[in-house]
Amino acid sequence: xxxxxxxxxxxxxxxxxxxxxxxxxxxxxxxxxxxDSGAGTRRRAxxxxxxxxxxxxxxxxxxxSMIALPTLVRVVLLAVLLFFxxxxxxxxxxxxxxxxxxxxxxxxxxxxxxLMASTxxxxxxxxxxxxxxxxxxxxxxxxxxxxxxxGRPDLPxxxxxxxxxxxxxxxxxxxxxxxxxxxxxxxxxxxxxxxILALAFFLWLPLLPGLERATYSQFGLLTAGTxxxxxxxxVLIMAAFLIALRRHQLRTMLVAVGLAIVVQRFTVTLVTxxxxxxxxxxxxxxxxxxxxxxxxxxxxxDIYSEWPSFFLVSAWFQHVTGWDTLSLAHVFAPMSHVxxxxxxxxxxxxxxxxxxxxITAVMxxxxxNWVGQDYYSPQAWAILLAVGFLALLMSSPLTRxxxxxxxxxxxxxxxxxxxxxxxxxxxxxxxxxTRRAKPWWxxxxxxxxxxxxxxxxxxxxAPYGLFQGFDPVQNASSNVQAEGxxxxxxxxxxxxxxxxxxxxxAFVSAIYAWRTxxxxxxxxxxxxxxxxxLAGQSYGGEAIFRVYLYAIPGxxxxxxxxFLALFDRxxxxxxxxxxxxxxxxxxxxxxxxxxxxSAVLGLQxxxxxxxxxLENRDQIDDARAVAAQAPPGxxxxxxxxxxxxxxxxxxxxxxxESNDYWDVPLxxxxxxxxxxxxxxxxxxxxxxxxxxKDSPTYMVVTRQSLEAMHYYGFVPDDDVNxxxxxxxxxxxxxxxxxxxxTIVYQYGSS
Numbered sequence: 052x053x054x055x056x057x058x059x060x061x062x063x064x065x066x067x068x069x070x071x072x073x074x075x076x077x078x079x080x081x082x083x084x085x086x087d088s089g090a091g092t093r094r095r096a097x098x099x100x101x102x103x104x105x106x107x108x109x110x111x112x113x114x115x116s117m118i119a120l121p122t123l124v125r126v127v128l129l130a131v132l133l134f135f136x137x138x139x140x141x142x143x144x145x146x147x148x149x150x151x152x153x154x155x156x157x158x159x160x161x162x163x164x165x166l167m168a169s170t171x172x173x174x175x176x177x178x179x180x181x182x183x184x185x186x187x188x189x190x191x192x193x194x195x196x197x198x199x200x201x202g203r204p205d206l207p208x209x210x211x212x213x214x215x216x217x218x219x220x221x222x223x224x225x226x227x228x229x230x231x232x233x234x235x236x237x238x239x240x241x242x243x244x245x246x247i248l249a250l251a252f253f254l255w256l257p258l259l260p261g262l263e264r265a266t267y268s269q270f271g272l273l274t275a276g277t278x279x280x281x282x283x284x285x286v287l288i289m290a291a292f293l294i295a296l297r298r299h300q301l302r303t304m305l306v307a308v309g310l311a312i313v314v315q316r317f318t319v320t321l322v323t324x325x326x327x328x329x330x331x332x333x334x335x336x337x338x339x340x341x342x343x344x345x346x347x348x349x350x351x352x353d354i355y356s357e358w359p360s361f362f363l364v365s366a367w368f369q370h371v372t373g374w375d376t377l378s379l380a381h382v383f384a385p386m387s388h389v390x391x392x393x394x395x396x397x398x399x400x401x402x403x404x405x406x407x408x409x410i411t412a413v414m415x416x417x418x419x420n421w422v423g424q425d426y427y428s429p430q431a432w433a434i435l436l437a438v439g440f441l442a443l444l445m446s447s448p449l450t451r452x453x454x455x456x457x458x459x460x461x462x463x464x465x466x467x468x469x470x471x472x473x474x475x476x477x478x479x480x481x482x483x484x485t486r487r488a489k490p491w492w493x494x495x496x497x498x499x500x501x502x503x504x505x506x507x508x509x510x511x512x513a514p515y516g517l518f519q520g521f522d523p524v525q526n527a528s529s530n531v532q533a534e535g536x537x538x539x540x541x542x543x544x545x546x547x548x549x550x551x552x553x554x555x556x557a558f559v560s561a562i563y564a565w566r567t568x569x570x571x572x573x574x575x576x577x578x579x580x581x582x583x584x585l586a587g588q589s590y591g592g593e594a595i596f597r598v599y600l601y602a603i604p605g606x607x608x609x610x611x612x613x614f615l616a617l618f619d620r621x622x623x624x625x626x627x628x629x630x631x632x633x634x635x636x637x638x639x640x641x642x643x644x645x646x647x648x649s650a651v652l653g654l655q656x657x658x659x660x661x662x663x664x665l666e667n668r669d670q671i672d673d674a675r676a677v678a679a680q681a682p683p684g685x686x687x688x689x690x691x692x693x694x695x696x697x698x699x700x701x702x703x704x705x706x707x708e709s710n711d712y713w714d715v716p717l718x719x720x721x722x723x724x725x726x727x728x729x730x731x732x733x734x735x736x737x738x739x740x741x742x743x744k745d746s747p748t749y750m751v752v753t754r755q756s757l758e759a760m761h762y763y764g765f766v767p768d769d770d771v772n773x774x775x776x777x778x779x780x781x782x783x784x785x786x787x788x789x790x791x792x793t794i795v796y797q798y799g800s801s
Contacts, residue, residue, distance in 0.1 A: 101143065101201075101204070102139045102140070102142045102143035103139070103140075103143040103193070103194040103197040103198060103201075104194070104204055105135055105136075105139035106135075106136055106137075106139040106140040106143060106190045106191075106193060106194045107190065107191055107194045108131070108135075109131050109132045109135045109136030109139060109190060110132065110136060110186075110187040110188075110190035110191045110194075111187075112128040112129070112131040112132050112136075113128070113129060113131075113132035113136060113183055113186065113187040113190075114184070114187050115128050116128035116129040116132070116183075116371060116372060117180055117183060117184070117371060122372060122373050122374055125371070125372040125373065125374075126372045126374050129183075129368060129371055129372050132183075132186070132187070133160060133161060133164055133368065134156075134157045134160050134161065134390070135156060135157065135160055136160055136186070136187075136190050137159060137160045137162075137163035137164065137186070137190065138155065138156040138157060138158070138159035138160035138163070139156065139160070139190075140189075140190045140193040140194065141159050141163075141456065141459075142155065142156060142159070143193065143194065143197050144193070144197065145452050145456060146450055146452055147443070147446055147450055147452060147453045147456065148401065148446050148449050148450060148453070150397065150400035150401050150446075151397050151400070151401050151442050151443060151446045151453060152397065153393045153394070153396050153397035153400065154393060154394040154395075154396070154397025154398055154401075154438065154439050154442035154443070155397065155439065155442060155443055155453075155456070157390055157393055157394070157439070158390075158394055158435060158436060158438070158439025158440070158442070158443075158460050159439070159456065159459060159460065161364070161390075161432075161435065161436070161463075162436060162439070162459045162460040162462070162463035162464075163186075163459065163463075164186075164364055164367070165360050165361075165363075165364050165432075165436075165463035165467065166360075166459075166462060166463050167182055167186060167367075168182070168360065168363035168364045168366070168367045169359070169360045169363055169463075169466055171363075171367075172341075172346070172347065172359065172363050177345050177346070179366070179367040179370040179371050180370070180371055182367070183367075183371050241298075242300070242303065243291075243294055244291040244292070244294040244295035244298070244300060244303045244307070245291070245295075245303050245306070247287050247288075247290055247291035247294070248287075248288065248291045248303070248306055248307055248310055250287060251284045251287035251288050251291065251310060251314075252310060252313075254280060254283065254284055254287070255280070255281075255284045255313075255314055255318075257277075258277040258280040258281065258284070259318070259321055259322055260277075261276040261277030261278075261280075262276055262277055262278060262281075262318065262322040263322040263323075264276055265277070265278060265661070265662065266662070267662055267663075267758050268538070268661075269536045269537065269538025269539065269761075269762060270538040270541060270542070270655075270659070271538070271542060271655065271658045271659035271660060271661045272658035272661035272662070273654060273655055273658055273659075275661070275662075278658070281314060281318070281654060281658075282651055282654060284314050285311070285314055285315070285418075285650050285651065285654055286647055286650070286651065288307055288310050288311050288314060288650075289307075289311075289418070289646055289647050289650045290647070291303070291307050292304055292307035292308070292311075292414055292646075293618070293643055293646060295307060296407065296411060296618065297618075299407060301406055301407060301410060304407070304410045304411075304414070305410060307414065308392060308410065308413055308414050308417060309389075311414065311417050311418065311650075312385055312388045312389060312392070312417060313385070315388075315417070315418075315653070315654065315657065316384045316385040316388050316425070317385040319384065320381055320382055320384070320385060323381075323665060323666075324667060324668040325377055325381065325666045325667065325668050325671055326377060326380040326381050326383075326426065326427060326666065327426070327664045327665055327666060328423075328426050328664050328666075329664070329666065329692045329693045329694070329696055330426075330692075331380055331426050331427050331428070331666075331696075332666070332671075332696030332698060332699035333353075333696075333698050333699075333703075334355075334361075334362070334380075334427050334428050334429070335376045335377065335380055335427065335696075335699050336698050336699050336700055336701065336703040337353070337355045337356075337359070337362045338362045338365045338366050338369070338376050339376055339699070339700050339701040340701040340703070340704050341359075341362055341363060341366040342366050342369060342370060342376070342701070343701040344701060344704070347359050348704045348707075349704070349708065350511065351511075352704055352707045352708060353707065354469065354511065354512070355429075357508050357511055357512075358429065358466055358467060358468060358469050359466065360429075360432075360463065360466040360467040361428070361429040361432040361433075361467050361468070362429075364432070365379060365427075377671070379427070380426070380427035383425075383426065383427040383431065384425045384426055384427075384431075387425050387431050387432075387435065388417065388420075388425060390435050391416075391425075391434065391435055391438065392413045392416070392417065394435060394438040394439050394442060395409075395412060395413050395416050395438060395604055395607065396409045396410065396412070396413050397439075397442045398438055398441055398442040398445065398604060398608070399412045399413070399607075399608060399611070401442050401445045401446050402445060402570060402573065402574065402608055403570065404608075404611065407615075408611055408612065408615055411611050411614065411615060412607045412608060412611040413607075415607045415610060415611060415614070415646070415649070416603050416604065416607045418646070418649050418650040418653045419549060419553050419603065419606075419607070419649055419653055420600075420603055420653070421546060421549060421652075421653045421656030421657045422596050422599050422600050422656075423596075423657060424596060424597070424600045429467050429468045430468050430470075430471065430597070430600070432467055432468075433464055433467050433468035433471040433472075434471065434600060434601070436460045436461075436463055436464040436467065436471075437460075437464060437471055437474075437475050437601070438604050439460045440457050440460040440461050440464065440475060441475075441478075441577065441604065443456050443457035443460070444457045444479060444482065444488045444493075445482075445487070445488060445573060447488045447489045447490070447493075448487075448488065448489055451489070451490070454488070454489060454490060454493050457493070458493075458496055458497065458500075461475070461497055461500065462500055465500055465501055465504045466504060469512070470584070470597060471597075471601070472501055473501070473584075474580065474581050474583075474584060474597075474601050476497060476498070476501055477580055477583055478576055478577055478580040479493070479494065479497060480494055481576045481580065482573055482576055485572065485576075487572060487573045487576075488573075533722075533763045533764045533765055534764060535762055535763045535764045536761065536762055536764060538659070538762070539659075539762050539763060539764075541659075542655060542656065542659030542660070545652050545655045545656050545659065546656045546659075548652065549649065549652045549653060549656055550599050552649075553599075553602075553603075553606050553610075553649075554578075554579075554602070554606065556606075556610050556613075556645075557575075557578045557579075557602075557605070557606040557609040557610055558579075559613070560609040560610045560612065560613040561574075561575045561578075561609050563612070563613045563616075564609065564612060564613070569612055571609065574605045574608035574609045575605065575609060576605070577602075577604055577605025577608065578602050578604075578605030578606045578608070578609055579602065579605070580601075580602075580605070581597065581598045581599075581600075581601035581602050582598055582602075584597065584598055584601075585598060614642055614645070614646070617638045617639065617641055617642040618638075618639055618642040618643070620634075620635045620638040620639060621635055622634070622635045660762075662755070662758070663693055663755050663758045663759040663762055664693065664755075665694070665755060666693075666694060666696060666755075667694070667792055669790060669792070669793075670694050670695050670696075670753065670792060670793050671696060671699060673695075673788050673793065673795065674687075674695050674696050674697050674699060675699055675700050677697065677749060677795070678697055678698075678699070678700050678702040678703065678706065679700065679702055681702065681706060681746070681747060682746050682747075683705060683706060683708070683709035683710070683746065684709050684710055684713075684744060684745065684746030685706060685710075685713060685746045685747050685748070685749070686710065686712075686713050686714075686740075686741075686744070686746070686747075686748045686749065687713065687714045687749045687751060688714075688715070688716065688717060688737075688748070688749065688750050688751070689716040689717070689750075689751045689752070689753065689756050690716060690717050690718060690752065690756045690757070690760055690765075690766075690771070690774070691716050691717075691718050691755075691756040691759040691760055691763075691765070692714075692716040692718075692719070692756070693753065693755035693756050693759050694753030694754060694755030694756055694792065694793065695751045695753050695756075695793060695795075697713075697714040697751075698714050716756075718760075718765050722765075725765050725766055727770075728766050728770060728774070729770060729773060729774040729777065734774075734777055737750075738781075738783060738798075741783075741798035741799070742783075742798070742799070747797055747798070747799075748797070748798040748799075749787070749795055749796065749797050749798075750778060750784065750795075750796040750797075750798070751793065751794070751795050751796070752775060752778070752793070752794045752796075753792060753793050753794075754791075754792040754793070755792070757771060778796050783798055783799060784796040784797070784798055785797055
């Protein structure tokens with residue numbers, strides 16, 4: 052190697068170290084499109100990637116995903132189309148602020164696919180592969196038209212760059228650079244945060260086997276098995292984030308956010324054999340029905356057939372890739388958190404946050420989001436669309452086209468979820484009336500879409516109660532009123548403390564922003580607008596969870612500026628004094644304690660129900676076998692709905708048509724029914740109801756349901772044992788299936 056090449060290598064290594072670890076603002080540039088000032092000039096593409104290029108690459112990924120490749124490869128390829136293709140095509144033509152792109156690009160993409168899948172089903176043209184082909188051709192056609200106006204991509208240059216990147220000298224330089232970075236003391240000293248993140252990651256990996264084998268603890272996962280290690284990992288991640296925040300190391304901050312998502316959400320995917328939460332499987336069943344029947348369930352089976360868009364997108368994705376619903380549901384939570392983080396980042400940037408402040412808002416949103424509404428569900432998809440809509444809406448004062456684009460995610464949101472569009476409509480109305488967004492008449496098309504969709508469905512939703520009375524306190528009550536064991540009380544207290552603390556701090560932050568003349572009105576409307584839902588709806592005891600979920604983006608937008616003001620506080624250099632130094636250190640300590648404390652409380656609130664929310668694959672397989680063989684009129688009953696998801700396949704459609712309550716657990720009959728259970732009269736009624744039916748009746752006892760009865764205290768343990776003894780000794784009930792976690796009794800079966 053020549054001397055000149057050696058000097059060049061050292062210079063490149065120094066530049067690499069400076070670029071990675073020296074505090075600075077990003078040099079990242081978004082792709083060229085209509086948001087680029089030079090997009091209107093006719094020129095050939097240089098080294099910049101353009102939105103039209105992204106659209107072509109996404110279209111190619113979509114086309115390749117329909118080839119007979121390994122399933123996971125097809126999943127990744129189609130995901131590129133889902134999250135980037137349509138959005139890139141739109142942004143190649145429509146000008147929006149670059150700050151809105153992180154939210155607009157993925158949300159516009161999933162909005163278009165959501166509308167496409169819904170149109171295909173409603174138009175009786177359900178053919179996912181055909182619609183995928185047409186979508187890919189439309190993206191390619193859009194890019195071709197854009198190239199004719201703005202210049203074709205410089206393919207020889209891109210090919211040369213690719214060859215250079217994978218050439219042996221480049222690989223050798225990359226290895227040498229990595230070795231230098233890992234062994235250079237100055238580099239390691241500059242990136243203490245990165246070392247702490249590496250430590251957290253390598254501490255997390257050996258925890259996984261112990262978490263998988265964790266047994267029941269009334270305080271949840273954090274006190275069972277290797278659960279305490281999760282707390283240590285989260286504390287290390289937050290410490291690394293705060294160090295990187297102090298040093299303005301934005302890339303390290305992003306890595307910390309990603310690792311927080313891994314520890315909080317991807318851990319669940321890795322240590323479980325199936326998606327958690329019994330209610331997840333009700334959504335799985337709807338998607339399975341669409342996949343098997345190529346149509347929606349008949350009207351009246353459930354309300355999901357009237358708001359089906361989430362299930363149709365899922366069915367489209369699975370039909371093209373061949374991925375099964377349980378696998379998709381298993382990874383859905385971490386995936387949704389990544390997209391939600393991008394959307395919140397874009398919303399914060401639109402609200403004139405610096406990149407550093409925007410990443411801080413994303414991290415705060417991640418650690419306070421304990422509410423567990425990120426599972427495979429319409430509301431998880433809806434919150435993504437809602438935050439993307441808000442990012443585009445708040446860009447409308449800068450460019451009118453952003454306001455028009457915001458109609459797209461709103462139109463996709465309306466047939467996705469029953470509640471979210473009405474909260475969003477109320478927030479939008481306030482923002483438009485107070486001129487924080489423009490134009491005022493945007494309410495007209497949004498209202499037409501919302502009310503036009505609701506009106507023909509009024510007879511269907513009316514039985515559920517459009518207005519349940521003006522009683523905010525009662526409507527804010529949880530759907531579980533039992534006091535439960537000490538662990539349940541502690542976890543409930545943690546949830547209330549974290550939620551109340553977030554709302555209280557958001558309110559104080561709004562006052563701070565008002566006093567310091569910072570933006571506060573729009574974030575305050577987003578943060579507290581969801582509380583209006585409690586004025587007339589309890590949403591089956593889940594309204595309070597929706598209120599908190601909807602409030603998270605607005606709350607972090609309010610809290611972040613005050614948090615950074617505390618965290619960045621320095622004593623005056625002109626007039627230093629002991630009091631000022633103590634005040635500055637106290638301010639930083641308060642900010643650090645609040646961030647770390649929120650992360651730990653968020654972990655406990657999220658994992659506090661472990662393991663009663665677990666579902667084992669053997670239990671799911673047997674529940675599916677029962678549903679497949681069950682004739683209409685079959686009943687599957689449990690003490691508490693956990694561990695045996697009877698409603699998890701397309702068979703639920705025909706079973707529900709014959710009996711709406713075929714899988715209702717006993718605790719759902721209300722506290723009055725469970726009072727004194729099991730009395731001789733109630734046991735006799737169970738026998739009688741089973742005896743007068745021609746179809747089978749199953750009584751299922753699972754480990755999770757027994758732990759839930761103990762945890763919530765619905766029925767004393769001695770009474771639960773008497774009920775189990777009655778089943779074992781009653782000659783009318785015989786054991787159909789028995790393993791360590793589940794016993795399935797069938798009435799009248801020899």
